[in-house]
Amino acid sequence: MAGRFITFEGPDGAGKTSVLQAVLPQLEQALDRSVVLTREPGGAQISEKIRDLILDPENTAMDARTEALLYAASRRQHLVEKILPALAADQVVVCDRFVDSSVAYQGAGRGIGESAVLAMNQFATAGLEPSLTIYLDVPASVGIARIKAHRQATQYDRLDQEQLDFHERVRAAYLRLAEANPQRFVTIDATQDFDTVVSQSLSQLLKHLQ
Numbered sequence: 324m325a326g327r328f329i330t331f332e333g334p335d336g337a338g339k340t341s342v343l344q345a346v347l348p349q350l351e352q353a354l355d356r357s358v359v360l361t362r363e364p365g366g367a368q369i370s371e372k373i374r375d376l377i378l379d380p381e382n383t384a385m386d387a388r389t390e391a392l393l394y395a396a397s398r399r400q401h402l403v404e405k406i407l408p409a410l411a412a413d414q415v416v417v418c419d420r421f422v423d424s425s426v427a428y429q430g431a432g433r434g435i436g437e438s439a440v441l442a443m444n445q446f447a448t449a450g451l452e453p454s455l456t457i458y459l460d461v462p463a464s465v466g467i468a469r470i471k472a473h474r475q476a477t478q479y480d481r482l483d484q485e486q487l488d489f490h491e492r493v494r495a496a497y498l499r500l501a502e503a504n505p506q507r508f509v510t511i512d513a514t515q516d517f518d519t520v521v522s523q524s525l526s527q528l529l530k531h532l533q
Contacts, residue, residue, distance in 0.1 A: 326411070326412065326413050326414045326416060327410075327415045327416070327454055327455075327531075328406065328410055328416050328451070328452075328453045328454055329416065329417045329418070329453055329454065329455045329456070329457070329528065329531070330417070330418045330419075330420065330421040330423070330455075330457070331343055331417065331418070331419050331420070331456075331457050331458075331459065331524075332420060332421070332424060332427075332456055332457070332458045332497065333458060333459035333460065333461070333497070333513060334427075334461060334463060334490060334493050334494045334497065335466050335467070336461060336468070336469035336470045337460065337461045337466060337513045338461075338469070338517065338520065339419055339420075339459055340362075340419060342459065342513075342517075342520055342521055343417065343419055345517075345521045346521055346524050346525050346528065347360050349521075350417075350525060350528055350529070353525075354415070354529075354532060354533075356415070357414070358414070358415045358417055359405075359409045359414050359416045359417065360417050360418075360419075361401070361405055361406065361416065361417070361418050362418065362419040362420065363394075363397065363398060363401060363418060363419065363420040363421055363424065364377055364378075364397040364398070364401075364420075365397065365401070366401040366405050366406075366418070367400055367401045367404035367405050368404075369397075369404070370397040370398075370400045370401040373393055373396060373400075376393065377390060377393050377394065377397070387429060387434070387435050388435055390433065391425060391429035391435060391440050391443065392443065394424075394425050394429065394444075395425065395443050395444050395446075395447040396447070398421070398447050399448070402448060406451075407451075415532065418453070421456075422441070422445075422448060422452075423456060423458075423497070423500050425440050425441075425444050426440050426441050426444070426496060426500060427493045427494075427496040427497050427500065428493055430496065431492045431493060431495065431496035432489050432490070432492050432493040432496070437496060437499075452507065453507060454507065454531070455507055455509065455527070455528075456504070456507050456508050456509070457509050457511060457524055457528070458497060458500075458501050458508055458509065458510045459511050459513035459520065460494070460497070460498070460510050460511065460512060460513055461494075461513045462494065462514070463487055463490035463491045463493070463494050464487065465514060466490060466494075467490060509527045511524060511527070
């Protein structure tokens with residue numbers, strides 16, 4: 324693969340999507356080339372349909388392993404349709420969430436096992452890993468407070484509606500992943516003001532790509 328694959332990770336309320344929207348134009352200007360921005364779950368037509376199914380707050384009966392398998396299926400289709408062709412065309416791909424999210428949310432948050440979830444996703448991705456993962460870190464209580472402050476109750480998805488202990492397990496798993504993978508993880512304190520988080524994220528991206 325000729326391109327570069329970069330992911331952004333973080334607990335709910337870390338501000339990943341907002342940071343990415345602010346960083347992308349600056350990154351493209353600095354690199355003087357377009358960057359492929361995508362997301363998970365979703366990023367491709369079939370994957371987006373799976374996303375709707377996973378996050379629908381009415382699907383309260385969904386089993387934790389079913390959820391994990393659906394994430395892996397969505398990821399596989401996303402890779403085949405969008406990420407792998409872009410990398411083969413020597414493009415820079417920046418993805419909002421990837422395998423680490425499944426390990427944290429389903430493996431730890433749902434309690435079905437981090438190693439088991441990692442294994443099913445290694446099958447789905449054929450072992451593809453990002454060369455850089457920017458992890459925006461916030462305490463679970465801060466993330467939940469941000470979600471409550473910025474979303475209406477009707478906008479909450481199935482994961483937003485989980486209790487504090489679920490989100491604390493997710494964050495703890497992320498911190499373990501960052502410690503275990505120092506060669507690709509860069510942790511940024513996302514409790515800082517927004518402009519600082521954007522600046523630090525852009526700096527790390529340029530350092531990696533240039």
